[in-house]
Structure formats: C-alpha cells, structure tokens
Amino acid sequence: GNPETLRHSWISGILPISxxxxxxxxxxxxxxxxxGAEWFSFDAEDGLPDPRLTCVLDDGRGYVWFGSLAGIIRAERKQLLARxxxxxxxxQWLRLDHTDGLPSRECIGGYQPAGWRARDGMLWFPTGSGIARVRPGFVSMNKVAPPVYLQSVRANGVLHxxxxxxxxxxxxxARLEFRFVGLSYSAPEKITYRARLAGLDETWxxxxxxxxxxxxxxPPGEYTFEVMAVSGDGLRxxxxxRVSVLIEPxxxxxxxxxxxxxxxxxxxxAxxxxxxxxMRMKRRIQDLKIRNAREGERSRIARDLHDDLGASLTEISILAALAAEDAEKSPLQPSLDQLSVKAKHVVGSLDExxxxxxxxxxxxxxxxxxxxxFAREFLDIARLPLRTEVTREVPELPMATTRRHGVFLAAREALNNIVKHSGAxxxxxxxxxxxxxxxxxITDDGCGFEPDYAAGGNGLGNLKLRMQEAGGDCRIETFRQQGTTVFLTLPLPATAKPLS
Known part of the structure; x- marks a missing residue:
C-alpha cells in the first residue's frame, strides 16, 4: 500500500504493541x-478484504482483529510483519459476516472504543443490529483453497x-466478457475474485x-485472461x-x-x-555542353578576329604609315597620318x-x-611615368568573362581620367x-578634385557601376592639389591555390 494515504484518512483505532x-x-x-522508523500500509493490493476499518484489537494469540463495514476481519501478526x-x-485474511452469525454485516465506529477485548479474552464488536461477541480460540479456518473455473467467454457478443x-x-x-465460478463447500457466498488481462493490465x-x-x-494483440478465487478465510x-485471447488487427x-x-x-x-x-546530372551535363559550345564559339570568334580582322587592320596601319612617308609635304600627308593613328587605335581596341x-x-x-x-602601354603613349607594384603570387582561380571584363573596364576608365583630367x-x-x-x-600626383563637384559627371559613376556589376566595389580618395587614389576591390572565393 501507500503510506501517504494515512495523511488524508480518518483514524479509527490505534493499537500499540511495542x-x-x-x-x-x-x-x-x-x-x-x-x-519505529517508517510507515507501512496494507490495502486491497495486499489482500485486505475491506479498507473501511472501525477498530483494531489484539487477541493475545498472535492475531490482529478488525471491525469493518464488511464484517469482522482477522490476520496473523507474523504474516503482516513479514509482508x-x-x-x-x-x-491470509479471515472475514466473518452475517453468514457466520453476526447480527449485521457492518460493524460501526466513530467513537472510542469501537471494539473491546475483555479480561476473559472475548472480543466485542458493535454492529448496527447489536453487539457481537467473538471467542478467538473457537474460530477455525478452512485449509482448502477454492478452485476456480471459467464458464464462458464472449468476444463482441459471440459466445465461445x-x-x-x-x-x-x-x-x-473488441469487447471481452469472462464468466467464472469458484467452489467452496463451507461458505461459497464469501468467495471473492481477482482477475487481470495479461498484456493489458499490469495489476490484478x-x-x-x-x-x-x-x-x-x-486493442488488437495477444492476451491471457487470469482469474483467482479467494475464500472467506483468505485462501487463494x-x-x-487462464484462457488465451487473440484479437486480430x-x-x-x-x-x-x-x-x-x-x-x-x-x-x-529513393x-x-x-x-x-x-535530372540534376542531366542539367549539369547540358550546362557543360552549352558552356563548352559557347567557349568553343568564343575561341573561334577570338581566333578569327585576331587572325583575319587583326591582321588586316595591322596591314592597313602599316600601309598608311608608309603612304604618309611617301607623301611627305603633300596635301594628303595629314589625312594619311590620321588614318595611321586611327588604324593603330582600332588594332588596340580589337586586341582588347x-x-x-x-x-x-x-x-x-x-x-x-x-x-x-595595358597600363604600361597606355601611359607610355601618353608619356606619363608609371611605377608598378604587382603581386607575384596570384591564385589559380577561374573568373567569369563579365567580371573579368568589368574590372578591366573600370581600371581603364581610371587611367583614362588621369590622362585627360589630372595633369599628373x-x-x-x-x-x-x-x-x-x-x-x-591607382594613384596619381595630379590636381585632384572635390568629390562633391565631380559627382555629377559620368566617369566616377561608371567606375562604381562597373565594379558593382562585377560584384566588387569602388572607392576614391582625393583633395585639390593633393592627387587622387582609386581603390577597386573584388571578393574572391576562398579555395584558390597560389600560382607564382
């Protein structure tokens, strides 16, 4: 039992032995x-026939007697202490009721004493119909355990x-119904039953x-119904x-x-x-095929431009220069010189x-x-000295054409602005x-400018726009008469291997 139930129960009797x-x-x-150290409790799980006890008495013969609302109960102290x-x-619990001569089924309590042991050893219990007297030495117990038998089983109303x-x-x-009977020839009306459906119930x-x-x-599953009979003398x-039950799912x-x-x-x-x-593999293969085809076409275009158009433009430039030398002091010389310069410029643009x-x-x-x-060649034509500091270790990293070209155009725009406007x-x-x-x-020692004044032009706006389209950024530091520095930055993947 649970000793905590004592906190919330009405105490009907106290029997101090030691x-x-x-x-x-x-x-x-x-x-x-x-x-003397802790509490122990006895209830239906321990076989107690009725937890509604009205008193507790010791008969001096090793047994404890209880009045209850279901009659008079007796148990051996030694067995209780062992439990x-x-x-x-x-x-082994013994229960006496009206079938044993009690004037009433119930013992009554609510006052003290609700039971009494006389000097002659007699036990007295008050009931609703009078006082019952018990001579402990004359009470004998049935030693034969009652057998129990299953009579019928119904599953969903079907009789088995x-x-x-x-x-x-x-x-x-399923709804299961079990009928059973326990046999006792001394007091069959006192037989009680305890049962469980193993697999569903953990306790009886x-x-x-x-x-x-x-x-x-x-629910569906395999179960075993078990039932035991308990005689009025507490024998099980x-x-x-037992009977096994299979509920099909x-x-x-x-x-x-x-x-x-x-x-x-x-x-x-899977x-x-x-x-x-x-599908992803097909798309990747298709993308690779398209990419290879595109790169093959780009290679062909680059080769044709370089071999055919480039060679023709170079030839035109050389012929124009030779014609200008032959036509020295001729009215056609200025036009021929201009043609030669234009042809060289177109050759440079074509190379780009x-x-x-x-x-x-x-x-x-x-x-x-x-x-x-490009910076060396471009500034050499403009007759501007150039100092370079280029890292020797460059990561082996592929770059998309649009990013690569966008960064180059931004750098070319910055160099072109220096030649045209800085006076460096x-x-x-x-x-x-x-x-x-x-x-x-890119740094110059030119005249510089006021950033707010130059914000309205297209040059600086083009720089920032090209770098943003390439995934980078552009920053400019300048003051009047203090030169200008253009910073072009581009984030790179972290998996690059240096190539020196």
Missing part, C-alpha cells in the same frame, strides 16, 4: 504499521464455450463477489484459471503493413532522390576585344597581367591579392 510495532486502522485508508518487509509474502481457448475475434477493437483487479469481468475496446486458488494495423508502407516510402524516396539526382572573348583568358592571373600590360606627372599602380580579396590601387 516501540517498534504500532497498528493504526482507518476508515477508508486501510491498515498502517509504524515500526511489511517483503511485498511478495502472503497474508471452449474455456481452454484460444479465443479469436474479428479484426478491430479486485472484483469482490462479482463472477463476471468485462473489458471494453481492447492454487492455480489461476485490421490489415492496416499489422506489422507487415507498416513494413510494406515503410518500404514503399523508402522506395519512393526513386525520387535518384530521379532528382539524374579578343582578350575579352577568349575563354582561355578567363582567369584571375590573366586579368592581373592584362591590366598591368607620375602614376602608380598597385595590385595585391590578400584575404580572398583582389585590390587594385
């Missing part, structure tokens, strides 16, 4: 024992007469004198009556169905994953276009080398790669 043995009876909370230490120990089972039901939850159900046990909405059946409740559904889900998931992976469309140049190294070479006497170009960042710094 400092280590005090018995307390309660109305509704069963019997309690104080052993307190070992929950598996058996206690075979008590040995197994009982099988139709699929789905106390049924009292009821000879039927019903279970509602029992030596063997419980619906097909969607079976293990094979769950396994099949699980397998189907796995197959669908098939979906395989199909998705196959060939570099931009050639897929073999889609690398960071190519961008750095081309910007440095020297230009410095620094290119570095650090912390996954490409930084191009």
């Amino acid at each position: 400092a280590k043995e005090t018995w307390v009876s309660t109305l509704g909370g069963g019997l309690h024992l104080w052993d 307190a230490k070992d929950p598996t120990a058996r206690v 007469t075979r008590a040995d089972g197994p009982v099988t039901t139709e699929p789905g939850r 159900r106390e049924l009292g004198t009821q000879r039927v046990a019903a279970f509602e909405a029992v 059946s030596l063997d419980a009556a 619906h097909f969607w409740e079976t293990a094979w169905f769950y396994l099949s559904v699980g397998a189907l889900v796995l197959v669908i998931a 098939g979906t994953g395989w199909a998705a992976a196959r 276009i060939v570099w931009a469309v050639n897929p073999r140049e889609d690398t960071l190294r190519s961008l750095v080398d081309y910007i440095a070479a 006497t020297e230009v410095r170009l620094d290119i570095s790669v650090a912390d996954d960042l490409l930084e191009i710094r």
